Amino acid sequence: MTKNNNNQEDLFDEYAYDWWNKTGNYKLLHKLNPLRLEYILSRLEIKNKKILDIGCGGGILSEELSKMGAKVTGIDSSKKSINIAKKHAKEQDLEIEYINGSILDVSSLGNFDCVVCFEMIEHIHDPKKLIEKIGTITQKKSHLFMSTINRNLKSFVFAKIFAEYILNVVPRGTHQYAKFITPYELNNMLEQHNFNISSIDGILFNPINESFTLGNDTEVNYFLHAEK
Numbered sequence: 289m290t291k292n293n294n295n296q297e298d299l300f301d302e303y304a305y306d307w308w309n310k311t312g313n314y315k316l317l318h319k320l321n322p323l324r325l326e327y328i329l330s331r332l333e334i335k336n337k338k339i340l341d342i343g344c345g346g347g348i349l350s351e352e353l354s355k356m357g358a359k360v361t362g363i364d365s366s367k368k369s370i371n372i373a374k375k376h377a378k379e380q381d382l383e384i385e386y387i388n389g390s391i392l393d394v395s396s397l398g399n400f401d402c403v404v405c406f407e408m409i410e411h412i413h414d415p416k417k418l419i420e421k422i423g424t425i426t427q428k429k430s431h432l433f434m435s436t437i438n439r440n441l442k443s444f445v446f447a448k449i450f451a452e453y454i455l456n457v458v459p460r461g462t463h464q465y466a467k468f469i470t471p472y473e474l475n476n477m478l479e480q481h482n483f484n485i486s487s488i489d490g491i492l493f494n495p496i497n498e499s500f501t502l503g504n505d506t507e508v509n510y511f512l513h514a515e516k
């Protein structure tokens with residue numbers, strides 16, 4: 289948790305062993321998971337829908353979507369994470385297709401009713417390419433759910449300094465401020481690929497009990513729902 293990591297790919301491989309440890313490096317993602325599932329379910333009936341989970345990591349969200357009856361494919365560039373995801377899904381008797389590779393490089397993924405991309409876009413060099421790719425694997429009426437970190441002084445202080453260096457709830461080096469992305473920037477990219485944003489909602493973190501709630505303040509972490 290205290291190690292300083294500069295290479296993002298190495299970092300997700302290095303901590304892959306910890307994906308299903310609810311008190312480990314990814315404990316906040318476990319705590320956030322019920323809220324993001326609720327967010328999706330309140331906006332879309334997912335039973336039998338084809339869903340792609342981009343940057344699925346160890347499959348924390350993929351598994352919950354699969355349990356709700358969705359046909360889930362998860363993709364992640366970290367080989368170790370995908371191996372953990374496959375193993376865990378098998379143990380849970382869940383049928384999820386997992387692919388190892390960068391979303392920007394893989395071809396012939398097919399078409400999806402819904403794409404989920406949580407806590408991922410802030411880790412890639414070219415977010416425009418990611419949104420462009422999402423445009424190519426979706427059709428009219430497809431849904432997109434994302435979460436990411438806004439870019440401003442407040443998000444730098446809370447999502448970077450507090451989370452990584454003071455509260456130590458996120459491994460050091462996980463986030464790079466320059467890659468944070470504003471709702472305005474995301475909206476512009478999405479519009480170019482025929483997505484309309486249905487809602488943007490703030491995610492509020494309570495450091496005392498390490499819990500998350502939805503709110504109006506989108507200055508640090510936010511959820512986004514868009515439809516094509």
Ligand SMILES: C[S@@+](CC[C@H](N)C(=O)[O-])C[C@H]1O[C@@H](n2cnc3c(N)ncnc32)[C@H](O)[C@@H]1O
Pocket residue numbers: 297300317342343344345346347348349363364365366369389390391392405406407408411412
């Ligand atoms: C912070 S984790 C989020 C994991 C998962 N979405 C969750 O919230 O539980 C970000 C994940 O995105 C993956 N990732 C980063 N760049 C990627 C790319 N270009 N293609 C696919 N996955 C990528 C990383 O390997 C990592 O597992």
